[in-house]
Amino acid sequence: MVKANPSPANIRKAVYERIAQQDDISKAELMAEFTLTSSSLTRLLEELVHEGWIKESGLGQSTGGRRPILYQVNPAHRYIFGLEISRLYSSLGLFDMKLNTLKHKRWTMDETMTPERLIQYVQEQVEVMLEACHVPKEQVLGVGVGAVGPLNREQGVILNPLYFPAEGWSNVPICWLIEEKTGIPAYLDNGANAALVGEHWALRGENLQHMLYVHVGTGLRSAMMSGGQLVYGAVDMEGSIGQMIIQADGPRLHGTGNYGALEAFASVQALEQQVRAQVKMGRNQLNSADGVQPEALHFAMLVEALRNGEAFVQELFSQSAAQMGIGLANLINILHPEMVILGGALISASGQYYDTAVSVAQKNIYYYPEYQPVFSKGNLQENAVAVGAAVLVLKQLSI
CATH class of the missing domain: 1.10.10.10 (Winged helix-like DNA-binding domain superfamily/Winged helix DNA-binding domain)
Structure with a gap:
């Protein structure tokens, strides 16, 4: 050694x-x-x-x-908050120095959850959690924030993320706002990086050095680790996987981005768009959507239809998963990770989605089966971002 x-x-x-x-x-x-x-x-x-x-x-x-x-x-020497800011749900956790969860709160990001409202809510929850756990604020090291990108980590600013239900999520100095409201230092990274750091921490006994994390939800987000360290680019890379071209001259999502990009096939937005287009053309094959206006169709309805066994929705999810598998194979053939962790709303919605994406990826991996990365839904799953955000604070620790 x-x-x-x-x-x-x-x-x-x-x-x-x-x-x-x-x-x-x-x-x-x-x-x-x-x-x-x-x-x-x-x-x-x-x-x-x-x-x-x-x-x-x-x-x-x-x-x-x-x-x-x-x-x-010593777990009780100091404490850390981990905050996830995402499009569908956000969460806040209070952790001790062993990353044990002392308190955790998860909430829906609806059209009322502007940056101002979120900061106010976070402040309220910080006070409630500290009081419930009898923790003086002076013992809190910081608030780690894992947020939807793109962002400027150094300045602590969320730049111009897409698809937030509420308005105002553009050029938000999130770290400054949190520090002003709570009096606790805040540190920012994108949610995919935070999730990967959290999952790596949960697997720290396995000494994994090369990992890939992909979030398949409203948008597509990814993070990678080499030599046990996060890989950063010249700009925030969190949403870049969504612009990977997998079909030349293919469709665009909402008329933006690259033609034939992965996000136009394998994302919550893509599935909603495909169903709405079918309904508008009079080809409504979604039984549970009878009498529902096309623009009112949303992902929760598709998940319900999927679980009810509606063939049309099952086919859409299967096609989306296969395209996701192609995107995964492209990333794996570049990065050659030891482990690939998949998370997000589409992965959680259907075990078949995960199985199909993994199967297609494996069939397109160079060197397979001699080289076989481990695929996983992760140990922390929906808590990965909040835990990883807390780990990010630990990495800032000066003792």
């Missing part, structure tokens, strides 16, 4: 993060990974215990001598 050799300024944080990855870790295990003398590591561990960042958790198994002291993160 190659020992880690961080700079003196980062050694405390590096040791702390290693302890966070594995509860009940011994000094000997840490010595095997860091280029520190025994006395230096002992002194560092004593400092972290004294300051409350870690605690002794018992004694390990003896290897012939005295049983070693084990260390773990």
Whole structure:
């Protein structure tokens, strides 16, 4: 094993993060990974215990001598909020330093949920959660925000996302607004990145280095990880997967974006658009939509029809899933991840959608079956963004 050799300024944080990855870790295990003398590591561990960042958790198994002291993160030393801002639902969670969920609230993003209303609601929930858990605000490290992109992470601004039900979601200085209302520092990244970070944290014991996350919902969002680190581009890349061309001269979604782009085939918006077009042409094959105006048709109705076994809707979902599989194969053939995690409303709506997308992707993966990435719906699923947003705050930690 190659020992880690961080700079003196980062050694405390590096040791702390290693302890966070594995509860009940011994000094000997840490010595095997860091280029520190025994006395230096002992002194560092004593400092972290004294300051409350870690605690002794018992004694390990003896290897012939005295049983070693084990260390773990002190969960009650500080606390973190993780906030998801999405188009259909948003959520807020309060977490301890082990990322245990202490409180969690999820709500619908309807036409009344403007940025101002959301910030007010978040402030109210922050106060309620802190009081319920008897946590002083001074013990909160920050609010991590995983939001629909595109965005400017450095400035903490949500730029011009599409398809929000409410107005006003353009050039929103979300971090500044949260800090002003709550008095707690805020950190921003896109929701796909946050979800991937959350799922990676949940799987930290598996030491995965190369991962792909794809959210299939109102829009298509993706994030990738290489060498255990998020991959960033020159601009926010969250929604770029939706513009992948999978059919030359194909349709566009709502008359915008690339012709033949993946989002025109495999998204909630695409499915709604296809059904509405059929109804407008008098070919209403959706039994549950009798008497419903085309523009009133929405995804929840399609999901209900799918679960009722309506053949027309089943066919639409199957076609969408197959096109999603092609898009996944394209990404996999470029990135070659160890694991591919799929989330979002379409994945949650139907197990068959997930199965079809994975099956089509596998048939189009180069080197398959010698190379077989693991496909998963994730451990955290709908909580992945909020948990990942909290992990983003941990990554900002200076101890």
